Amino acid sequence: MDRKTNNILKDMKRNRQDIDTIQSSQFIGADSIIAYKTNSDEQFDHSITMSSSGQVINLLLTFTHQTATAGALLDLKLFYRINNPDVMAQPVPMWLPSMPAIYVRWYKVMPIGNGQVTQWRIRCVKNANSTTFTGYFKFFIDGTDTGQWSISVI
Amino acid sequence: MDRKTNNILSVMKRNIDEIKAMKSAQNSGSDNYVIYQTESSQIAYSASAGIVERAQVSFTANSMYNTFAELNARVFTTTANETTVFSIEPQKKMSLPNSLVTQWDVRIAYEAGSPPSTLYVIWYVLSLDTGVING
Numbered sequence: 047m048d049r050k051t052n053n054i055l056k057d058m059k060r061n062r063q064d065i066d067t068i069q070s071s072q073f074i075g076a077d078s079i080i081a082y083k084t085n086s087d088e089q090f091d092h093s094i095t096m097s098s099s100g101q102v103i104n105l106l107l108t109f110t111h112q113t114a115t116a117g118a119l120l121d122l123k124l125f126y127r128i129n130n131p132d133v134m135a136q137p138v139p140m141w142l143p144s145m146p147a148i149y150v151r152w153y154k155v156m157p158i159g160n161g162q163v164t165q166w167r168i169r170c171v172k173n174a175n176s177t178t179f180t181g182y183f184k185f186f187i188d189g190t191d192t193g194q195w196s197i198s199v200i
Numbered sequence: 201m202d203r204k205t206n207n208i209l210s211v212m213k214r215n216i217d218e219i220k221a222m223k224s225a226q227n228s229g230s231d232n233y234v235i236y237q238t239e240s241s242q243i244a245y246s247a248s249a250g251i252v253e254r255a256q257v258s259f260t261a262n263s264m265y266n267t268f269a270e271l272n273a274r275v276f277t278t279t280a281n282e283t284t285v286f287s288i289e290p291q292k293k294m295s296l297p298n299s300l301v302t303q304w305d306v307r308i309a310y311e312a313g314s315p316p317s318t319l320y321v322i323w324y325v326l327s328l329d330t331g332v333i334n335g
Contacts, residue, residue, distance in 0.1 A: 050205070057212055190235075
């Protein structure tokens with residue numbers, strides 16, 4: 047085979063590899079982006095116990111991306127239930143008119159400094175009585191990457 | 201060069217141009233997308249009892265119509281004191297089709313004692329495009 051043809055074939059092979067790489071993350075011929083859903087099969091992913099009136103526990107949820115090194119678009123859905131580990135059977139609705147025994151809010155920590163992780167701060171506030179309650183949490187993370195999470199108290 | 205070879209080279213050049221265009225929108229070598237983080241200047245909002253009921257924020261993308269955009273924030277009780285004790289509830293507004301602009305109504309609540317009368321906010325937008333934030 048002459049050199050010219052050899053060069054042509056080499057370029058075509060490189061093109062094929064590039065196309066395979068791109069196709070692995072985006073359906074060619076369809077207008078959609080590959081997205082991932084990350085969650086466990088467990089009844090709950092984390093629990094906290096609170097007993098003091100007005101007690102506050104802040105958690106840091108760190109999600110380490112499987113692939114993305116320069117940030118990922120991720121959405122955290124958090125559900126929780128009080129005194130029952132089967133969270134998704136009856137999670138606390140976010141539209142309650144009165145404060146539940148444990149009140150939970152969360153937001154993504156900005157700016158993103160390390161492109162390999164995404165973090166959320168979760169704020170748990172106990173209501174105004176001294177009865178002990180245990181809050182059970184489930185996490186669902188949707189977005190452009192999958193990965194592993196870890197929880198720490200801050 | 202014969203015509204057959206010329207045709208092969210033309211097709212290859214088109215392929216290469218298309219691949220280059222696609223790779224520019226995606227981190228090459230990994231199955232992910234280029235994400236842009238846009239930051240606003242620090243903006244002051246009046247806060248009644250530490251709550252900003254409705255901050256109106258917009259993000260105008262550089263070139264991508266209908267792009268995905270997610271809004272987040274850092275909150276300060278003075279221009280220099282950042283706080284992590286807050287909640288933020290952005291509600292994205294419906295936008296016109298084929299628009300570069302995404303808008304939100306945002307409620308921010310400072311959740312500790314001695315609420316300030318002003319909250320200072322730096323907005324961040326994570327998106328598939330760069331752009332400008334107004335708030």
